Amino acid sequence: YRQALADRKMGRPELAAELIGIAARRFPADLEVRLLAAESQLLDVKNTQAAIDALAAIQIPTDNRVLRTRRAMLQADAFEATGQKDAAVAVLQQLVEAFPTAARAKERLDALKVK
Numbered sequence: 001y002r003q004a005l006a007d008r009k010m011g012r013p014e015l016a017a018e019l020i021g022i023a024a025r026r027f028p029a030d031l032e033v034r035l036l037a038a039e040s041q042l043l044d045v046k047n048t049q050a051a052i053d054a055l056a057a058i059q060i061p062t063d064n065r066v067l068r069t070r071r072a073m074l075q076a077d078a079f080e081a082t083g084q085k086d087a088a089v090a091v092l093q094q095l096v097e098a099f100p101t102a103a104r105a106k107e108r109l110d111a112l113k114v115k
Contacts, residue, residue: 001036013044020044034058035070042078051078065099076108088112 001023006088007015017040024037038054041047060067072095079088092109096102 004036004040008044014048016040031058031060031064031067035067035074039074042074042081048078048081050089052082062098065102069095069102070097071107072105073108076112080112085112085115 004016004019004023007013007019020037020040023033027033034054035058038051038058041054042051051074054077055071058071060071062068072091073089076088078092079085089109089112092105092112095105096109099105
């Protein structure tokens with residue numbers, strides 16, 4: 001994990017994606033690893049549709065605020081990157097409705113509505 005982040009920071013996204021892919025294959029049931037793999041599709045591989053598809057396939061327990069927030073923020077990033085602003089707003093709106101005190105999600109939602 002740390003090496004993948006270091007590779008990303010050093011401008012080696014292909015190496016980061018490779019390491020994250022290894023982790024995803026080793027731990028296919030781990031929700032955090034699956035989120036990391038989807039993030040890698042978005043940031044390292046630059047395949048927004050693959051990220052959108054991967055994120056849609058991840059079922060997060062409704063009471064897990066941290067992982068639901070992470071998934072929603074990644075989905076919003078991916079939707080925004082593909083020009084699907086309405087979808088990004090919808091994802092964040094659902095999150096804010098589920099967790100009204102989610103300040104970061106509210107800020108992101110407000111920023112999208114202004115654009």
